[in-house]
Amino acid sequence: MIALFNRFPTLENRLPHTELGVWPTPVDCISGTAIGVDYVYVKRDDITGSAYGGNKVRKLEFLLAEAKRRSAREVMTFGFAGSNHATATAVYANQLGLRGISMLMPQAISHGLRRNLLLSHASGALLKHYGGVRRVAAGALLTSAMRRIKIGVFPMIIPAGGSSPLGICGFVNAALELKKQIDDGTLPAPPVIYVAVGSMGTVAGLAIGLQAAGLNTRIAAIRVIHATMASEDRLKKLFAQTVAYLRRLDTSFPDVRWIPGQVEWRNEFFGSDYAVYTAEGVEAADWFWKQTGLALDGTYSAKGLAALVHDARSGRLAGQTPLFWNTFNSRPAFDAVNELDYKQLPPAFHRYFEEDVQPLDR
Numbered sequence: 001m002i003a004l005f006n007r008f009p010t011l012e013n014r015l016p017h018t019e020l021g022v023w024p025t026p027v028d029c030i031s032g033t034a035i036g037v038d039y040v041y042v043k044r045d046d047i048t049g050s051a052y053g054g055n056k057v058r059k060l061e062f063l064l065a066e067a068k069r070r071s072a073r074e075v076m077t078f079g080f081a082g083s084n085h086a087t088a089t090a091v092y093a094n095q096l097g098l099r100g101i102s103m104l105m106p107q108a109i110s111h112g113l114r115r116n117l118l119l120s121h122a123s124g125a126l127l128k129h130y131g132g133v134r135r136v137a138a139g140a141l142l143t144s145a146m147r148r149i150k151i152g153v154f155p156m157i158i159p160a161g162g163s164s165p166l167g168i169c170g171f172v173n174a175a176l177e178l179k180k181q182i183d184d185g186t187l188p189a190p191p192v193i194y195v196a197v198g199s200m201g202t203v204a205g206l207a208i209g210l211q212a213a214g215l216n217t218r219i220a221a222i223r224v225i226h227a228t229m230a231s232e233d234r235l236k237k238l239f240a241q242t243v244a245y246l247r248r249l250d251t252s253f254p255d256v257r258w259i260p261g262q263v264e265w266r267n268e269f270f271g272s273d274y275a276v277y278t279a280e281g282v283e284a285a286d287w288f289w290k291q292t293g294l295a296l297d298g299t300y301s302a303k304g305l306a307a308l309v310h311d312a313r314s315g316r317l318a319g320q321t322p323l324f325w326n327t328f329n330s331r332p333a334f335d336a337v338n339e340l341d342y343k344q345l346p347p348a349f350h351r352y353f354e355e356d357v358q359p360l361d362r
């Protein structure tokens, strides 16, 4: 049973949930001497699910269970072209007999983006490309209506990144899972968790769950998307909405409040744009690869780790063992993808394969 239901049994009957991953994800301890700390703990959310790992699997356990409960046949979600969330949704929707519909927007080109598009297509997802947020909104209305006409039901909408209060329950659970690993002696309570911030659900859920677990671990939240999409104010709102949601379902869920200082909001590792790799990120990812054999993505996890490396080098983490939450999928692409030709994708996506990847990903 997942940690959230163990700790709050009432929620088990009130929240839709289907197991997609294997829990708990392991915690590894790696040497940090090259960057100025003795050790770094790594929470292995790169291997949450066996078909596709990464942090989105935790949210999808709730969101896709809700889609099944509502008898939806399709789930529509949103993101940039290389979205790990859209890919994870396509893969696990397919596993549950649902179809993913991904409404995607332009971003810088990388190998990871290509792989995600191919995985989504191989999972039967309907992929659509729009030039910007307004066009996506119009496209979503039109596409929903068309699907209703074609198959009789509207797709269930899953917000970008899966960061609705229901999806965020996945990361409230993740913090309680970590608490159990601390109690088991897997690791001591970390002083600080480093994690990249996109749609903010990961950090919102962790902040709530850490408090519910009685841990005073801080979170270094490294913003990797535009400030118009992610801000501390919006994070606070998401935090409050999710606590209210959980307390409506189970009055025994603690009335946790936003604590200034629990989340340290970091803007300085974003670089020039979303999904544009930074030199610090690439360097941090190289160090991580040497320690673990695991690849990070330049869009999210490498920028998150760059903040940890920076703080370790500057002496801010002296005598401490930080925890890096590895949010990036490390599962190899399944066979179907290797046989795919990008020309089978809708034409709007061909340019992502025909133009060169960005310089730092070559």
Ligand SMILES: *Cc1c(COP(=O)(O)O)cnc(C)c1O
Binding pocket: 054, 055, 084, 085, 161, 163, 196, 197, 198, 199, 200, 201, 202, 203, 297, 300, 301, 327, 328, 329
């Ligand atoms: C989505 C994502 C994040 C950020 O999670 P949010 O809950 O959207 O803030 C971090 N790392 C990776 C690899 C992701 O795909």
